[in-house]
Structure formats: structure tokens, C-alpha cells
Amino acid sequence: MRFFSVRLQYLSVSLFFGLLLVLGVLLHRDYGLPWDEQLDRLNGIISLKYVALKLAPDLARREPNFALIPDMRDNQDTDHGVIFQLPLLVLERLAGAHDSRDVYFLRHLVTFFTFVTGVYIFYRLTAQRFRSWVVGLLGAAVLMLSPRFFAEAFYNYKDLVFLAFFVCGMYTLTQLLRRPSWRMALLHACATGAAIDVRTMGVLLLGFTIGFVGLEICYRPILWRRFAGAVAVYMVLTATVVVLGWPYLWENPIGHFLEAFQSFSRYRSDMTVQYWGRQVSVRALPWHYVPVWLFITTPIMYSLLFLVGTGTLLHAALSHPLTWLRTRTGRQDLLYAAWFFGPLLAVIVLRSVLYDGWRHLYFIYPAFVLLGMRATVSGWRYASRSTRQGRLALVGILMLMTSILHTIFRIVQDHPYQNVYFSALPGPLARRLFERDYWGLAGREGLEWVLAHDSRAHIRVGTDARAALVLHNNSLLLPPAERARLLFTPAEKADYFLTVYRWHPGPYPTSVGREVHFIQVNGMKILSVFERR
Numbered sequence: 327m328r329f330f331s332v333r334l335q336y337l338s339v340s341l342f343f344g345l346l347l348v349l350g351v352l353l354h355r356d357y358g359l360p361w362d363e364q365l366d367r368l369n370g371i372i373s374l375k376y377v378a379l380k381l382a383p384d385l386a387r388r389e390p391n392f393a394l395i396p397d398m399r400d401n402q403d404t405d406h407g408v409i410f411q412l413p414l415l416v417l418e419r420l421a422g423a424h425d426s427r428d429v430y431f432l433r434h435l436v437t438f439f440t441f442v443t444g445v446y447i448f449y450r451l452t453a454q455r456f457r458s459w460v461v462g463l464l465g466a467a468v469l470m471l472s473p474r475f476f477a478e479a480f481y482n483y484k485d486l487v488f489l490a491f492f493v494c495g496m497y498t499l500t501q502l503l504r505r506p507s508w509r510m511a512l513l514h515a516c517a518t519g520a521a522i523d524v525r526t527m528g529v530l531l532l533g534f535t536i537g538f539v540g541l542e543i544c545y546r547p548i549l550w551r552r553f554a555g556a557v558a559v560y561m562v563l564t565a566t567v568v569v570l571g572w573p574y575l576w577e578n579p580i581g582h583f584l585e586a587f588q589s590f591s592r593y594r595s596d597m598t599v600q601y602w603g604r605q606v607s608v609r610a611l612p613w614h615y616v617p618v619w620l621f622i623t624t625p626i627m628y629s630l631l632f633l634v635g636t637g638t639l640l641h642a643a644l645s646h647p648l649t650w651l652r653t654r655t656g657r658q659d660l661l662y663a664a665w666f667f668g669p670l671l672a673v674i675v676l677r678s679v680l681y682d683g684w685r686h687l688y689f690i691y692p693a694f695v696l697l698g699m700r701a702t703v704s705g706w707r708y709a710s711r712s713t714r715q716g717r718l719a720l721v722g723i724l725m726l727m728t729s730i731l732h733t734i735f736r737i738v739q740d741h742p743y744q745n746v747y748f749s750a751l752p753g754p755l756a757r758r759l760f761e762r763d764y765w766g767l768a769g770r771e772g773l774e775w776v777l778a779h780d781s782r783a784h785i786r787v788g789t790d791a792r793a794a795l796v797l798h799n800n801s802l803l804l805p806p807a808e809r810a811r812l813l814f815t816p817a818e819k820a821d822y823f824l825t826v827y828r829w830h831p832g833p834y835p836t837s838v839g840r841e842v843h844f845i846q847v848n849g850m851k852i853l854s855v856f857e858r859r
Contacts, residue, residue, distance in 0.1 A: 335459045342463060343446055346470065350438040350480075355431050356742040357480045358767030359799040363430065366483050369403040370411025372396055373573045377412075380576075398574060405586040407523035409571040410440070410487050426802035434480045437487060441479035444490025445470050448692050451497045455658055455696065456703055465699050469692060471733050473740065473747035474623055478685075481765075484525060485688040491521040492689040495531040496665065500658065502535070502556060503542050506549060511556040512563060519567025526587045527689070530669060535560065538661055545652060599681050600761040600831050608681045613674045619684040622760070624694075625749050627729030631698030638700055639663060659700070666693035682764045702726065736848075743768065743847045753849030763826045766796035768845050768853035770803055772824045775843045775855060777808050780821070786813045788820030792829055823856040 376398045378386035386392060398404070414433055423429045445466050453462025470476065479486050498514035514535070521528030539557055543550045568583070569575045575582045598605040601615060621629050639659055642650050650656040669690050673680065680686050705722045737744055746763055748756040756762075769789075776785060789797055794814070801809050817823050823838050839856030846852070 338463060339449070339459065342466070343442065346442045346445070347439065350435060350442065353742070354435040354438055354480055357434060357477065358742075358765075358770035359430055359803055360481050360765035360767060361795055361799065363433075363481060363483065364799055364802070365403060366406070366411060367415075367429075367433070368396075369401065369406055370408045370415050372398055372401045373408040374412055374415050376573050380573075401574075404574045404582070405526070405589040406484065407525070407572045407574075407586075409520055409523035410483060425806060427805065430803060433483075437483060438480045441475075441486050441490050442470075444493045447490075447497050448493050448695075451493065451500065451692075452696060452699060454500065455655070455662075456699060458703075461699055461703060464702065465695050467730065468628060468695050468698070471730060471737065472624065472628070472691070473733065473737050473744040475688070475691070476737055477742065477744035478688075478765075481767075482685070482688075485685045488521065488525040488528070489689045489691065491517065491524050492528065492531070493692050495521045495528070496534075496661075496692075499531065499535055499538070500661070502560075503538060503657075504654075506539075506542075506552040506556040508556060508559045511559040515560045515563035516567055518560075518564045519571060522564075522568050523571040525689075526583075526589075527669070527686075529587070532561075532564065534661065534664065537664075538657065541651075541657060541660075545657070597681055598829065600759075603759045605829075608679050611677075611680060615680060616670060616673060616684045616687055619760075620687075620694075622748055622750050622756075623683065625729055625733050627726055628695070628698060629749075631701045631726065632694050635697040635700035635702075635704075636663075638704055639697065662693045662696045666690045666697065683761070740847050743845070743852060746847050746850060746852055748848075748850075753847065757850045758831070761828065762831075762850060763852040764828055766793065766799070766826050766828070768826055769796040769824060770800035771845055772843070772853050772855050773797065773800055773804065773812065776822050776824075777804070777811060779842075783811060784813050785811055786815045786819060786821045787824060788815050788817040788822075789824050789826075790817065790828075790830055793826060796826055796828075797824060821857070821859050823858055824853065825856075826853050827851070 372395060375386065375392070375395045378389075414436060417436065418429055418432060421428075421432055423432050448469055449462045449466035451462075452465035453459045456462070475486065495514070495517040498510065498517045502510045502514050518528060518531040518535070521531055536557065539553050543553050565579075569579045572583075574586070597608050599608060599611075600606075601611070606612075642656070643660070651660070669687055672678070673687065678686075702723070705720075736747060740747060743763065745765055745767060748760070751759070773787065776787060787797060788794075797812075797814060801812055801814075804812075817838075825834065834854070834856065839858040841854050842857045843855040844851050844853060
């Protein structure tokens with residue numbers, strides 16, 4: 327029987343993740359280019375130039391575009407690490423991707439594969455916690471089948487890649503807590519350093535490591551020497567990985583890192599966001615900004631599971647706290663609760679600058695799912711009983727399965743604009759209250775429509791002044807011949823005016839032109855094309 331069980335596990339896990347990889351290959355060309363993608367790549371190019379000048383200056387200066395690349399001192403995005411961007415640039419060269427269309431499609435595919443790797447590690451983490459590969463696979467499915475995450479996994483280099491790296495760090499931390507050794511400390515240091523080099527919020531892994539190693543020592547004092555040695559190795563190697571993987575830190579590691587870390591609580595401009603029907607400054611967001619965005623963009627059943635799972639955790643912790651902490655699962659659940667609630671409370675208390683929904687805290691979502699899995703496991707146990715609670719639990723499990731199927735339907739229906747998914751709000755209401763396509767992805771389809779319906783050799787297109795980057799970025803995904811037909815001009819001189827409604831959520835006056843095309847997702851308009859001729 328064990329042979330067949332292992333065989334079933336291997337086939338199920340292989341089929342699930344194999345399907346995800348196939349979907350990545352099939353879908354990676356469907357998405358547009360977001361605001362920051364070109365700037366993220368430029369940040370990597372600047373760092374690559376800096377590294378090349380340090381290691382092989384003569385060879386670097388022979389590069390055709392060497393003089394056009396800004397120096398590190400002129401880089402506006404030094405507060406973002408490049409440990410993910412640098413390998414992508416090398417891969418572009420190895421793959422022979424020269425045109426922007428090929429470059430960004432390749433990057434989308436690799437980004438998606440990176441996220442899938444993070445989902446696999448999350449499967450391992452969940453299966454370990456609940457001692458069940460079935461629960462692990464269900465948790466991985468819930469993480470993957472979150473519509474906004476599914477879409478952003480192709481192009482969100484900052485938040486979704488950081489989520490994948492952070493999950494890896496949490497997994498290696500749980501392994502270190504179980505069996506402290508210098509080898510596991512080495513793996514955990516690499517995971518922590520890499521996470522920090524994607525986003526400075528990765529320093530939370532340092533805090534979790536020190537805090538929960540201390541907790542383990544309290545309950546397993548016999549291992550204190552092994553834990554102390556592992557932490558010493560971990561701290562030294564983490565600092566080494568962070569500096570080596572982030573060229574900006576090479577000349578002044580401590581000073582430059584502190585400067586980058588402090589930028590998380592600042593923002594260079596006083597941008598506004600659409601929140602509850604008002605334009606609100608990112609420097610004056612209410613405390614409930616992140617919780618509201620989290621719940622309105624997460625499938626309702628997932629949120630209910632989280633609330634029930636958190637309730638069961640609180641009951642266990644408060645009923646017999648000392649007994650609860652003596653168990654390994656109790657300490658693990660405390661770690662996962664800290665993973666979710668710690669960063670959330672920190673940004674609320676520190677009034678950190680956030681924008682574009684709750685994407686800066688995406689990395690806490692796996693903990694959200696883990697807490698929800700507590701409710702699922704408890705419900706499954708109750709469902710096997712012929713009692714009223716058992717029947718309610720069975721209904722809950724059936725609702726979860728129905729919710730997953732409905733979420734799959736929405737992912738297919740909204741493709742490739744799952745990034746504007748709202749769970750609890752109908753489209754017309756969400757359109758009035760919250761931001762829509764803040765990534766600007768719909769600009770690609772708008773440009774493609776204009777080119778398909780206007781045969782002139784040169785077409786002038788424009789948009790709102792602050793959103794000009796949307797059109798330029800998405801033109802990079804067009805075939806070179808089509809790209810050459812577009813002339814970007816101020817809105818008043820354009821033949822076509824395109825808008826993604828960012829910073830202008832209301833309708834446009836007739837003076838803008840005649841609306842000839844629009845994109846609508848679940849009753850919510852996310853792009854309009856106006857003809858001005």
C-alpha cells in the first residue's frame with residue numbers, strides 16, 4: 327500500500343507542477359509590459375556595467391552601447407537589489423534575445439518559472455507542517471489559483487519574485503529549527519541573502535531566525551551549542567551573500583544598505599491612489615488600506631478559511647499557551663502567525679508608504695494560506711464524524727472546492743487581465759471605488775487595436791501626460807515593423823487617445839474624441855481608445 331501511496335503522490339505532484347510549467351510556456355506572451363519593467367531591467371544593466379568595470383574594464387568598454395549606460399552614481403533605483411536581474415541579463419545574451427519583444431517575453435517566462443519554484447517550496451513547507459502531501463498540494467493550488475498572483479507571476483519582478491525567495495527562506499528556517507547544523511545554516515544564509523537582495527524587507531528573515539532560534543533553545547536547551555554555532559555561521563554568511571549579490575553595496579556596505587532600507591518608508595513623489603472613491607496621497611493612507619485591499623482581491627472562501635484558521639490558532643494558544651508552545655507544531659504555527667501579522671502591523675504602525683494595492687506585502691500571503699489550511703485540516707477531521715459539526719465541516723469543504731473551481735473559471739474568463747480581479751465587489755462598483763489596471767497592461771491591446779484598424783504608415787498616439795510610459799513600454803512588445811508605425815505625441819496632437827484610467831477614474835469629455843474601442847473585465851472598463859481625427 328505504501329508503494330501505491332508514494333506512486334500516487336509522485337504522479338499527482340508531477341502532474342500539478344508540470345501543468346503549471348506548460349501553462350507558463352503557453353501564456354507568457356499574452357501579458358503586457360507594466361510600468362516598472364523597463365526600469366527594473368535598466369537597474370540590472372547599470373549594475374552589470376559596474377561589475378564589468380570592476381572585473382574586466384577593457385572588455386566592458388568594447389561593448390557597443392557602453393557609453394549609453396548610466397553610471398551607478400546616476401542610478402535612481404539603487405534601493406532595489408539586482409540578484410534576480412543580473413542572471414536574467416546573462417540569460418538574454420545566451421538566448422540571443424536582442425529585440426525588445428524577445429527580451430521581455432523571455433523575462434516573463436523566467437519570472438513565471440521562478441514563482442512556480444516558490445510555489446513548489448511552499449508545497450513542501452505546507453506538507454511538512456500538516457504531515458500530508460495532499461494538504462501541501464491543496465495549499466500550493468490555493469496560492470497559485472489566486473487570480474492577481476497568477477497574472478503578476480509573469481511580470482512582477484519585485485513582489486512575486488520576492489515572495490518566492492521569502493518562502494524559500496522560511497522553508498530553510500524551519501529546517502534549521504528542526505535540525506541545526508552548519509550545512510543548514512549555509513543554505514538558510516543563501517536564501518536569506520538572496521531575499522534581501524530582491525527586497526530589503528528580507529531582513530525580516532533575520533529577525534525570525536534569531537527570535538525563533540531563541541525560542542527553540544528555551545524548549546530544547548540540550549541543543550543550544552549547535553544552535554549558537556549555526557546562528558554564528560548564518561549571520562556571517564548572510565552578510566556575505568547580501569554584499570556579493572548587490573553591487574551597489576560593494577563600496578560602502580553598511581551605509582548604502584541603511585540608505586536602501588530607509589527608502590521603504592519614503593517615496594520620491596507625492597503620488598495619489600484611488601481608495602474608496604477618493605484620490606488619497608500615498609503619504610496619508612489610512613491604517614486599513616492593506617487589510618481592505620487584501621480581502622477585496624482574495625477569493626472570499628480563502629479569506630473565510632483564514633479567519634477560521636486564525637480563530638483555531640488563537641483558541642489553542644490562549645487555552646493552554648505553555649502546553650501549545652512545547653509542541654513543535656505550536657512553535658511552527660507561531661512562526662507563521664508572525665510571518666503574516668508582523669509585517670502587516672509594522673507597515674500600519676510605521677505608516678510606511680504603499681501604493682498599487684497591497685503588492686508590497688504579497689510575501690505575507692503564503693502565511694495567510696497556511697493559516698487557512700489549519701481550518702481545512704480541522705474541517706476534514708470533523709467531516710468524518712456523523713454529527714452536526716461534521717455535516718457543517720463537509721459543507722465547508724464542498725464550498726472550498728466550489729470556490730477553487732469558480733476561481734479557475736475567473737482566471738480563464740479574465741485572461742490576461744486577472745490583475746484587476748475583485749472578489750467581493752462587482753466590476754462597476756470596484757471601478758468607482760478602487761484603482762483598476764494600475765500596471766498599465768491593457769495599453770498593449772489598445773495599441774494593437776489601433777494598428778489593426780488604421781493602415782497608415784505612421785499613426786500618432788497619445789495619453790495623459792503622467793501615463794505616457796504605459797504606451798511606450800507596451801510598444802516594446804509589438805513586432806518591430808508595427809512598432810515603427812507608432813508616433814508618440816502629446817494628447818492634443820494625437821490621432822488616437824488611449825487611457826487606462828489611472829489618475830483619471832471618471833469618464834472623459836467628448837472633446838477628447840469618439841470612443842472607438844474599450845476593454846472591459848467583469849463589467850469594469852480598464853482601457854478606452856478615442857479617435858481624434
